[in-house]
Amino acid sequence: xxxxxxxxxxxxxxxxxxxxxxxxxxxxxxxxxxxxxxxxxxxxxxxxxxxxxxxxxxxxxxxxxxxxxxxxxxxxxxxxxxxxxxxxxxxxxxxxxxxxxxxxxxxxxxxxxxxxxxxxxxxxxxxxxxxxxxxxxxxxxxxxxxxxxxxxxxxxxxxxxxxxxxxxxxxxxxxxxxxxxxxxxxxxxxxxxxxxxxxxxxxxxxxxxxxxxxxxxxxxxxxxxxxxxxxxxxxxxxxxxxxxxxxxxxxxxxxxxxxxxxxxxxxxxxxxxxxxxxxxxxxxxxxxxxxxxxxxxxxxxxxxxxxxxxxxxxxxxxxxxxxxxxxxxxxxxxxxxxxxxxxxxxxxxxxxxxxxxxxxxxxxxxxxxxxxxxxxxxxxxxxxxxxxxxxxxxxxxxxxxxxxxxxxxxxxxxxxxxxxxxxxxxxxxxxxxxxxxxxxxxxxxxxxxxxxxxxxxxxxxxxxxxxxxxxxxxxxxxxxxxxxxxxxxxxxxxxxxxxxxxxxxxxxxxxxxxxxxxxxx
Numbered sequence: 184x185x186x187x188x189x190x191x192x193x194x195x196x197x198x199x200x201x202x203x204x205x206x207x208x209x210x211x212x213x214x215x216x217x218x219x220x221x222x223x224x225x226x227x228x229x230x231x232x233x234x235x236x237x238x239x240x241x242x243x244x245x246x247x248x249x250x251x252x253x254x255x256x257x258x259x260x261x262x263x264x265x266x267x268x269x270x271x272x273x274x275x276x277x278x279x280x281x282x283x284x285x286x287x288x289x290x291x292x293x294x295x296x297x298x299x300x301x302x303x304x305x306x307x308x309x310x311x312x313x314x315x316x317x318x319x320x321x322x323x324x325x326x327x328x329x330x331x332x333x334x335x336x337x338x339x340x341x342x343x344x345x346x347x348x349x350x351x352x353x354x355x356x357x358x359x360x361x362x363x364x365x366x367x368x369x370x371x372x373x374x375x376x377x378x379x380x381x382x383x384x385x386x387x388x389x390x391x392x393x394x395x396x397x398x399x400x401x402x403x404x405x406x407x408x409x410x411x412x413x414x415x416x417x418x419x420x421x422x423x424x425x426x427x428x429x430x431x432x433x434x435x436x437x438x439x440x441x442x443x444x445x446x447x448x449x450x451x452x453x454x455x456x457x458x459x460x461x462x463x464x465x466x467x468x469x470x471x472x473x474x475x476x477x478x479x480x481x482x483x484x485x486x487x488x489x490x491x492x493x494x495x496x497x498x499x500x501x502x503x504x505x506x507x508x509x510x511x512x513x514x515x516x517x518x519x520x521x522x523x524x525x526x527x528x529x530x531x532x533x534x535x536x537x538x539x540x541x542x543x544x545x546x547x548x549x550x551x552x553x554x555x556x557x558x559x560x561x562x563x564x565x566x567x568x569x570x571x572x573x574x575x576x577x578x579x580x581x582x583x584x585x586x587x588x589x590x591x592x593x594x595x596x597x598x599x600x601x602x603x604x605x606x607x608x609x610x611x612x613x614x615x616x617x618x619x620x621x622x623x624x625x626x627x628x629x630x631x632x633x634x635x636x637x638x639x640x641x642x643x644x645x646x647x648x649x650x651x652x653x654x655x656x657x658x659x660x661x662x663x664x665x666x667x668x669x670x671x672x673x674x675x676x677x678x679x680x681x682x683x684x685x686x687x688x689x690x691x692x693x694x695x696x697x698x699x700x701x702x703x704x
Contacts, residue, residue, distance in 0.1 A: 192354055193372050199350045202343065207332045214444060218326035219351055220369055221451040225306065226279035227356055229269060233261055247275050262309075270315030270460040277302045283352040286345030295348075296328050296341050315460040318450055325444050390418070390487040391575060393616040394539065394585075395425040400625050401587055402483040402535040403429040413437045413481035415470040415525060416488045420449035423463075424456050426483055436463040437481065439470045471495075471521050474505075476529065484526050484536040490579065491541060494518035504528060509557050511550040519544045520554045527564060527588055535566075536588040541581055542570075545653035556651040559598070559643070564588045567599040567628055570655045572607040574614045584655070587628075594631060597640040600658040601627050636661050 196216065203212035233244035237257075244261075248254040258274065266272050275281070282302070286295040303323040310319040333340040390398075403409065403426060412426045417438030427433045436458055440446040446467040453463045466475035471494050496515040500506050505528040506521070513520035519540055530536045544551065545568065559565050566587040573582040582604060606620045627638045639658045649657050695702045 188355070188357065189368060192368060195350045195354050196369055196372055199347050202346050202350070206334075206343075207330075211332070214325040215347070216351075217369065217448060217451070218323055219347060221322070221455065222303070223279040223351055223354075224356060224455045225271060226273060226277075229265060229271075229273050230278060232269060233265060236261060236264060245275050245278065245281070249274060249276065266309060266313060266315075270310060270313065270454075271306050271319055272309035273302070273306065277305065279348070280352060283345075283348040286341070287349050293345065294337075294341050295345060296337060299344070300328055318454070318460045318463070318465075322447055322450060325447060390422055390539070391577070391615075392421070392425070393621055394487070394571070394575065395422050396621055397569070397585060397616075397624055398422060398485045398487075398537040398539070399425040399429045400621075401537045401585070401628060402426060402485055404535070404625075404629060406482075407431045409433045409482045410531075411435045411437060411479075411481050412483040412485065413476065413479075413529060414484070414486050415439050415474075415522065415529075416441075416486050417449050417465065418442075418445045418487070420452040420465070422485045422487065423449075424452060424458075426485060427456075427458075434462070436465075437476050437479070438463075438465045439468055439475050440465065441467070441469050443467060471518060471525060474525065477505075479529060480531040480534070481529055482531050482534045484530050484534060485538070486522065486526060487539040488519070488522040490581070490583075491517045491519055491543065494521055496521075509554045511553045513554065514550055517543070517547075517551065520551050523558075523586070523588075524554065527558075527590075530588065530590060532590050534590070538586055538588075539571075539583055540586055542584055542654070544586070545584065545655070552651065555653065558588070559646060559651055562590075563592065563595055563643075564590055565598050565653075566592055566594070567601065568653055568655060569601040569624060569628070570604045570659075572604050572614045572616070574612075575607065575616060577613075594640075597631075597642050598646060598653075599628065599631055599638060599640050600653075600655050601638045602655050602659040602661055603637070604655075605661065 199216055200212060203215065206212075207215075230244055237244060240257075242257075247257050249258055262272050277298075282295050282298055285298070286293055303326065307319050307322065310316045328340065328344065330340075333343050399422070402412075407430055409426070409430055409432070411434050412423055414420075414422050415438070417423060417440050420436075420438060423436045423438055427436075436453060438449060440449055446465065449465050450463075453465065454460070464476070468475050493516055494513070496512045500512055500521075505525050506512055509524060513524070523538060523540075523544070526536050526538060544555070566589045567585075569585040569587070571583050571585065574580040576583065601624060603616075603620065603624050606616075606623060607614045608617050608620075609615075623637075626632075627634060631640055633639050637659065641658045645658070646653070692702055
């Protein structure tokens, strides 16, 4: 996507957001906008495919009149092929551009709310009994067209939605551009610009693209193809999709997400990025309590789990294969190591796992310290610890780190520590990793270099001497000595200042006497 096209996208999103602002909070209008973006994508994808099928007939899909016998016959023939290939179906009159035009008619019937409700339902209905049914089920449930927040009357709601569709209709989705990431760019722009009602950023579940890039480049390093990739807290699916950008191909995508809205968004994201419905399996459930892919292992495992979330830590987990070998469970108040243990259980022997964590996992004691020591001393899975700058995640300013695990490590005698916390660009209130910052991290990890003030390959004995505390400053010394102070020069400067002050006081006293006023104290 060019800078010009990105600017156009952001301009239209700003117009749409301003149309909805004041009627609902950012979390809500984000869901409306992204739902309509997805509808527009489905329409354009289907239109391009249908027109390709109709080339020999010399007609276009939009021109087919379903009210005629011939038109009805054409559509019936096309529907089976379209559903088989794309997984869903839309009639010509139900395409986004057609509905947007009807909604913005200055005369005639421009009421489209009923049409939209029917169309969203018919998209799901078209998948019933097919392989894609689960992937399209309830995808549009967050686009509530009956909400009173859209307007007092049905006409008010209709006018508002028609305006939103009009703005979106002006955006070119660049379907032919494989590098284009419309939904990702739209989502990141929206959550970066508009605060939610709770006072946090609306992107609670979103991993910034620069962090996703680091995780993805690490888990794909040295590989051109992946059998599969897995994210147990997949949110909007950005991490899964970013991994696919780093290799020639990924066989299948697997993910699990607890939040219903982001679960729907993840499925939309997969489809919008050209992942065939047969090649992704996204489930909505609690990963720690009810894992959905537990019998599988994965070549690449990536995640940005909710930081220090609560979980049951129930005794039943003590016999769970994911946790039993460690002898202790992660505490109820902090599920960080529960997620780590879960992910390691599903990591293939030759796979790589990269997970974002708060710094507390590096040094907290008790059960977490016990699990950490086991991972290093008993199984030797820990490969690297990478410290990131603070304030690079939407919704939290706390510093974070990336922890890399491998079951078959190329360098089993040391653990690489990288302190990248000082390498970033500050833009307004948010910190960003630049391309050169990302490259520095990846090059240092790839070459396993010890670089002054940046990285250090610590031996197992050194980690043991530190009682398995992984706090990065214990291994990477970033202390900068201050320049020595010349006491004599400072004393001379103070004497000079005293002399100047004395002269000023003398002049002030003289002027006050001439003016016959009191000398100010």
